[in-house]
Amino acid sequence: MRLATIIDNIERFAAKTRMRPQLSGNDELSHVDQVLHEMADAVEAAQQKERDLDQMKQQFLATITHELHSPLTSLQAMLLMMREGKFGEVPEKVKLRASEAEMSVHRLIVLIRELLDSAKIEAGKLDVQLTNIDLKNAIDQATEAVRDYADQKHVVIETQNLQPVFISGDHDRLVQVFINLLSNAINASQPQSLVRTTVGSTRGKEVRVSVSDTGSGIPKEQQPLIFEKYTHLQQGSQKNIRSTGLGLSICKYIIEAHHGRIEFQSQEGSGTTFWITLPLIARDNTSNDKLSQM
CATH class of the missing domain: 3.30.565.10 (Histidine kinase-like ATPase, C-terminal domain)
Incomplete structure (x- = not known):
């Protein structure tokens, strides 16, 4: 949970304590218990909100990765086949341009993979199987x-x-x-x-x-x-x-x-x-x- 949320909850507790009328005995304990429960509920709500946001981010990145990675991989394969003459002879100038395009596509694939892996590391979900x-x-x-x-x-x-x-x-x-x-x-x-x-x-x-x-x-x-x-x-x-x-x-x-x-x-x-x-x-x-x- 973010530090700002914790500080905010503590300040709310302090404000309630200063503003409440003087109580004694069971009323005092009951009031403290109520405030602590309210703080716990606020903390849990903030934590759940962060979990929901993290899950949404993971789903978004996974979707983007899939939607971009598949066509880029196909494009990279086609450029390689063009460069190797699998579609027929092509001029050297075209081979050079195909090679440059292939390198650019490869960099995009790497960028996408790194962004997804970094997000998984932040969420503690990067899979490493030994x-x-x-x-x-x-x-x-x-x-x-x-x-x-x-x-x-x-x-x-x-x-x-x-x-x-x-x-x-x-x-x-x-x-x-x-x-x-x-x-x-x-x-x-x-x-x-x-x-x-x-x-x-x-x-x-x-x-x-x-x-x-x-x-x-x-x-x-x-x-x-x-x-x-x-x-x-x-x-x-x-x-x-x-x-x-x-x-x-x-x-x-x-x-x-x-x-x-x-x-x-x-x-x-x-x-x-x-x-x-x-x-x-x-x-x-x-x-x-x-x-x-x-």
Whole structure:
């Protein structure tokens, strides 16, 4: 409940206490009991109103997301097919325009998803389901998801030490995190530069995945706020890319829901490295054992 509502109810109680006639005995207790009940009713009414508003907001966002996401996904697929010549040969100039339109549609899809996820986090309803998964599969899927985008930006992406790594995690949510980190790294990079994903371990009980670029780095004044909502990265070509500023705050929530950590190191002019640390799970095979020896 909002602080203003609590203060308002307290002030009403104080006003009633000052204005009432002097009472004694049972009348005094009865009056106090009545005022307390009125305060409790007012508090409950305010809380219910907030719950109703939150529910309406969730329903509105869910409807908007569905109504916009489906046609945008179809449009993105058609643009990709056009660019790949599935509808017949098209001039290179048309392919270029189709590629630019495809990137714009993709950004809209990401914006819609981030707005909905942020609203779910506020309501405590963002679903993160932990099961035994191979982290390698999530990294592979995220890398393939951004490969076309990297090619269009003429940025090279590579992975190091990628092998089966077993954790308790939500595959789809981790793919979302890695896509966000890789996309940010690609945006920050100059053509012909390298974005690298590296898998290692810490103390044999955790896996650490880093995503690094050699871009312009994050300005020092932005770094303390990097995981706050609505913080827009202003590095490299990202200065010209509009976003919600929600991506990294959502990543932080997802990783912490995995009992992990997300951290970063950045130096202006030298690039940025984000790393995610997640707990390993015990396995009968030697995959995690090999990782712990790196």
